[in-house]
Amino acid sequence: MTEEKELDLPAVMRDRREKLERLRAAGVDPYSRGFKPTHTSETAKALLGDAERTNPVTLAGRLMVKRLQGGLVFADLQDARGRIQLMANRNVLGDENFARFADLDVGDIVGVTGPIFKTRRGEITLEVHSFQLLTKSLRPLPEKWHGLKDVEIRYRQRYVDLIANPQVREVFRARSKIITSIRGLLDERGFIDVETPVLQEIPGGGHARPFLTHHNSLDRDLFLRIALELHLKRLLVGGFERVYEVGRVFRNEGLSPRHNPEFTLLECYQAYADYEDMMQLTEDLIVVSAMAAGRPLETAYEGESVNLTPPFRRERMADLVLEHTGRHAVGEELNDLFEEHVQARLRQPTFVLDYPVEVSPLARPREDDPRFVERFELIILGREYANAFTELTDPIDQRARFEAQAAKRAAGNVEAHPMDEDFLRAVEYGLPPCGGLGVGIDRLVMLLNDQPSVRDVILFPVMKAES
RNA sequence: GCCGGCGUAGCUCAGCUUGGUUAGAGCAGCGGUCUUUUAAACCGAUGGUCCAGGGUUCGAAUCCCUGCGCCGGCACCA
Numbered sequence: 001m002t003e004e005k006e007l008d009l010p011a012v013m014r015d016r017r018e019k020l021e022r023l024r025a026a027g028v029d030p031y032s033r034g035f036k037p038t039h040t041s042e043t044a045k046a047l048l049g050d051a052e053r054t055n056p057v058t059l060a061g062r063l064m065v066k067r068l069q070g071g072l073v074f075a076d077l078q079d080a081r082g083r084i085q086l087m088a089n090r091n092v093l094g095d096e097n098f099a100r101f102a103d104l105d106v107g108d109i110v111g112v113t114g115p116i117f118k119t120r121r122g123e124i125t126l127e128v129h130s131f132q133l134l135t136k137s138l139r140p141l142p143e144k145w146h147g148l149k150d151v152e153i154r155y156r157q158r159y160v161d162l163i164a165n166p167q168v169r170e171v172f173r174a175r176s177k178i179i180t181s182i183r184g185l186l187d188e189r190g191f192i193d194v195e196t197p198v199l200q201e202i203p204g205g206g207h208a209r210p211f212l213t214h215h216n217s218l219d220r221d222l223f224l225r226i227a228l229e230l231h232l233k234r235l236l237v238g239g240f241e242r243v244y245e246v247g248r249v250f251r252n253e254g255l256s257p258r259h260n261p262e263f264t265l266l267e268c269y270q271a272y273a274d275y276e277d278m279m280q281l282t283e284d285l286i287v288v289s290a291m292a293a294g295r296p297l298e299t300a301y302e303g304e305s306v307n308l309t310p311p312f313r314r315e316r317m318a319d320l321v322l323e324h325t326g327r328h329a330v331g332e333e334l335n336d337l338f339e340e341h342v343q344a345r346l347r348q349p350t351f352v353l354d355y356p357v358e359v360s361p362l363a364r365p366r367e368d369d370p371r372f373v374e375r376f377e378l379i380i381l382g383r384e385y386a387n388a389f390t391e392l393t394d395p396i397d398q399r400a401r402f403e404a405q406a407a408k409r410a411a412g413n414v415e416a417h418p419m420d421e422d423f424l425r426a427v428e429y430g431l432p433p434c435g436g437l438g439v440g441i442d443r444l445v446m447l448l449n450d451q452p453s454v455r456d457v458i459l460f461p462v463m464k465a466e467s
Numbered sequence: 468g469c470c471g472g473c474g475u476a477g478c479u480c481a482g483c484u485u486g487g488u489u490a491g492a493g494c495a496g497c498g499g500u501c502u503u504u505u506a507a508a509c510c511g512a513u514g515g516u517c518c519a520g521g522g523u524u525c526g527a528a529u530c531c532c533u534g535c536g537c538c539g540g541c542a543c544c545a
Binding site: 010011012013015016065067068069070071072073074076085087089090091105106119120121123125139140141142143144145146147148149150151152153155156164206207208209249251253254256257258259263265377383384385387415438440442443453454463464465466 | 468474476477478479480493494495496497500501502503504505506507508513514515535536537538539540542543544545
């Protein structure tokens with residue numbers, strides 16, 4: 001930062017920089033290390049029980065509020081688990097240390113040692129016997145009462161959001177627990193957790209426009225993956241019978257409260273299973289996720305009640321379209337009618353079954369009517385949460401499907417599925433009969449935390465360049 | 468990409484409809500008083516590229532145009 005810019009800083013930040021220099025001049029290391037807390041705010045508070053005072057404990061965290069009261073300073077210390085009040089007493093600390101404590105700023109990270117007791121008002125409090133500045137903060141935190149509301153700052157500077165809005169941390173803790181519970185369920189059932197390429201020559205497995213990048217030393221264009229499917233199915237060819245990946249995929253599309261260009265997809269594939277098995281698995285995954293998030297199955301999203309208790313309703317797409325539009329349709333027309341007239345009206349969890357073969361180039365046709373495939377999507381509150389099918393294992397049919405997609409591509413449909421010769425080669429070796437399932441993790445986390453925007457469940461959502 | 472709303476102090480917000488001294492408040496920060504507070508209180512002095520650029524006007528935070536960003540809707544999509 002240049003001298004000139006330094007002078008342009010708001011006064012509150014200039015003051016902190018000057019204080020930093022004063023501390024250094026006084027021999028204080030404002031960025032110290034090697035401090036080891038013995039407790040968290042949570043365990044320290046639990047320690048007190050019915051006792052009047054505990055033995056000294058050592059905590060570390062960020063100072064959030066300071067209340068000066070003559071010879072006392074009250075402050076709140078926030079760590080990963082919560083907050084605890086600190087009290088510094090001039091008569092205990094002595095004039096010099098008391099003044100040093102009072103000189104700390106909101107936002108500073110400090111270590112403190114002292115016994116836990118209860119104040120007259122009943123607040124569990126650490127009485128500061130010694131303390132150490134661990135990290136000096138040079139920027140003022142948002143206001144203590146109104147907090148940080150500006151969504152632009154919340155998303156661009158998530159670190160500030162996480163400091164100022166502890167409930168935001170809970171959303172991301174829940175996100176982590178949901179993913180852990182999903183992994184746990186799949187691990188338990190013998191699925192192995194694998195990683196497949198993000199950089200791909202042919203971005204297949206879904207309908208979406210990809211991001212394009214370039215490898216310099218290979219001098220080759222590569223795409224970021226839009227789905228996980230084709231590599232996971234190659235692994236079934238290789239003999240892994242149950243695989244899954246929780247991975248980031250990238251789709252070069254517009255932003256909205258429900259769309260971030262990079263998002264997290266779970267896909268899993270199970271040999272000797274079909275889409276009926278995938279429906280069961282989907283229900284199980286929703287249940288363990290809700291439990292992990294601490295959410296009852298009878299819940300609500302944005303004020304609308306929704307019951308996630310299995311079994312979910314199952315309806316054929318053609319029947320739903322007939323019911324809502326009075327029309328008998330097949331092919332892309334059926335899918336279009338479903339999306340336009342039916343999907344938004346499905347509020348409670350519904351497995352929509354048997355998609356038209358034209359929009360499902362990777363799914364197995366029904367025995368009794370090859371115009372349809374054994375595929376379902378799970379719709380809740382009008383939104384898609386899962387997409388699964390009995391996988392197509394016939395390499396001759398698969399090639400024909402890719403060729404049909406290639407024709408659409410030639411006709412200008414940029415999202416038609418590309419030809420993937422290596423995938424066909426793998427299927428020619430023999431893909432066991434199998435079911436596959438994809439679940440959009442971000443939307444599931446939104447549902448189970450009642451968060452209105454995908455940006456509220458992605459720590460660092462995509463934003464335009466800061467102006 | 469299109470349509471609508473919004474952008475004022477570090478943070479939370481007034482002011483804009485109907486242009487008029489030097490742009491306000493609360494919190495934070497700064498200087499004081501205060502030993503059990505918890506949105507601490509009280510006194511004092513501060514703090515601004517009113518998103519940016521252009522225009523209209525004697526005069527623009529305010530009206531007009533363009534651009535940027537954020538939010539929402541549509542389109543695309545999970």
